Amino acid sequence: MTCDHRIMANGPFKVGLNETELGLALPYWIGAMLTNIAGPRVAERASQLGLLFSPEEAKAAHLVDQLVDGSQMAQAVDSEVERWLKIPDAARQLTKANFRQQLAEQQVARKKDEAEAFVSHFMKDSIQRALTSYMEQMKSKKSKK
Numbered sequence: 248m249t250c251d252h253r254i255m256a257n258g259p260f261k262v263g264l265n266e267t268e269l270g271l272a273l274p275y276w277i278g279a280m281l282t283n284i285a286g287p288r289v290a291e292r293a294s295q296l297g298l299l300f301s302p303e304e305a306k307a308a309h310l311v312d313q314l315v316d317g318s319q320m321a322q323a324v325d326s327e328v329e330r331w332l333k334i335p336d337a338a339r340q341l342t343k344a345n346f347r348q349q350l351a352e353q354q355v356a357r358k359k360d361e362a363e364a365f366v367s368h369f370m371k372d373s374i375q376r377a378l379t380s381y382m383e384q385m386k387s388k389k390s391k392k
Contacts, residue, residue, distance in 0.1 A: 248284060252312050252327050254314075254327065258302065262310055262311065263310070265299055268297035269378060270374045274365060276357075285310060289308050293308070
């Protein structure tokens, strides 16, 4: 989400934040970034429900900026990098920092409390069981391929 330009391949792919499906609360800073990208309603709903978006849905929600065929990915990335490199770096960096400064300051102020809350929640038996189950499912899917 912190990329300057997000490119996704068309196809049977999904993107999103499904932490809540695993019992994990989405950290404040991730929710804030998602809100900046997708808007409050989409961010809140997607985060609470652990929604995953198809390429077309992700583009409509502003999670990605560009969709390309997989065979065109390298060319699309190269073209976009060239576009960004044409902008004077110092001006671009300062502009980006201005847009993100408030969120960065909020995250610094909340860092200790958020880290403690995350660790406390993450170490709960129910969360550990859910994560173990999820990892086993991923291993099973991988071994079937």
